[in-house]
Amino acid sequence: MLIEIHRKLHQELGIPANYGGERKLPYYEEATDLIDVGPNLVGRIQRLAPEAAAKWQQMVETAAGGGVRLLIVSGFRSYEHQAELIRKKIAAGRAIDEILKVNAAPCYSQHHTGTAIDIATPGSRPLTEEFEISDAFNWLTEYAAEYGFSMTYPRDNRFGFVYEPWHWAL
Numbered sequence: 718m719l720i721e722i723h724r725k726l727h728q729e730l731g732i733p734a735n736y737g738g739e740r741k742l743p744y745y746e747e748a749t750d751l752i753d754v755g756p757n758l759v760g761r762i763q764r765l766a767p768e769a770a771a772k773w774q775q776m777v778e779t780a781a782g783g784g785v786r787l788l789i790v791s792g793f794r795s796y797e798h799q800a801e802l803i804r805k806k807i808a809a810g811r812a813i814d815e816i817l818k819v820n821a822a823p824c825y826s827q828h829h830t831g832t833a834i835d836i837a838t839p840g841s842r843p844l845t846e847e848f849e850i851s852d853a854f855n856w857l858t859e860y861a862a863e864y865g866f867s868m869t870y871p872r873d874n875r876f877g878f879v880y881e882p883w884h885w886a887l
Contacts, residue, residue, distance in 0.1 A: 726800045726823040731813045736822055740877050744824050748831035751793055758843060763792035766831035769887050772864040773834060785856045790835040790843050790883065794828035818879050827869060833886035834866075849882040861885055 723744070727736070737744070751764035754773060765773060769792075777787045794802075800823045806816045820826075827833035837843035838853035848854050861867065870881040 722796055723824045726796060730800060730803050730807070730822070732817065732822045736817065737825055742821065742825045742876055745827060745829040747795055747829050748793055751831050754789060754792060757789050757791065758837060763789050764831065765792045765834070766887075768865075769832040769834070772866065772887065776861065776864045776866065779860070780853070780856050783856065785852050786838050787853055787857075788837045788839070790837045791828060792834055793831040794826060796823040796829065799823040799826050799828065818877065821878070827884075827886045830886075833869070833884065835881075835883050836885060837883065844881075844883055846880060846882060854882055857885060 726732075727734070733739075736742075748766050750767060752767050752770040754763050754765050754770050757763050764770075773789070780787050799821070802820055803813075803816055803822070806820070807813065821828075828835075835844060836853065836857065837848065838851050841848050841851040841853070857866070857868070865887045866885040868882060868884065869886050870876065870878045870884050872880045874880075
C-alpha cells in the first residue's frame with residue numbers, strides 16, 4: 718500500500734522517480750496511534766505519537782520553568798497533508814526541485830511518524846533560520862537530548878534539506 722501511495726502522489730506532484738534513493742531518504746509509515754497536544758500558532762490542533770507527546774509536554778514544562786516558551790508549529794502530518802503543502806507551493810509557481818529542498822516528499826517526511834515537531838517561540842518568526850538565535854533554540858541545543866529529541870536537519874545535512882533549526886525529532 719505504501720508503494721502505491723508513494724507512486725501515485727509522486728507522479729501527481731512531479732517528484733523525480735529517483736528522489737528517495739538519490740538522497741538516501743528512509744520511507745516513513747503514517748502513525749496511527751496519536752494524541753492531541755494542543756493547538757499550533759494558528760489554532761490547528763496538533764497530534765503526536767504517545768511517547769513523543771509525553772516527552773514534548775515534559776520538555777515544554779521544563780523550558781517554561783526556565784523562562785523559555787516552546788510552541789508547536791507542526792507535529793504529525795499525513796501523506797495527504799504533506800502532498801497538499803507541496804501542491805500549494807506548486808500552485809504559487811515554485812519549482813518542484815526548490816520545494817523538495819524545504820519539504821520532504823510524501824512518504825519521506827519524519828512528520829508522518831508523529832515523532833517530529835517544528836518548534837517556534839515568541840519573538841522569532843516561525844520556520845526561519847532566525848530561530849537559531851532565540852533562547853528557545855539555545856535551550857533545545859542544551860537540553861532536548863535529555864528528552865530524546867535531536868535536530869534532524871543541521872547545516873549541510875546528508876539528506877539535502879535546508880538547515881532547519883526548528884525541526885526536532887525523537
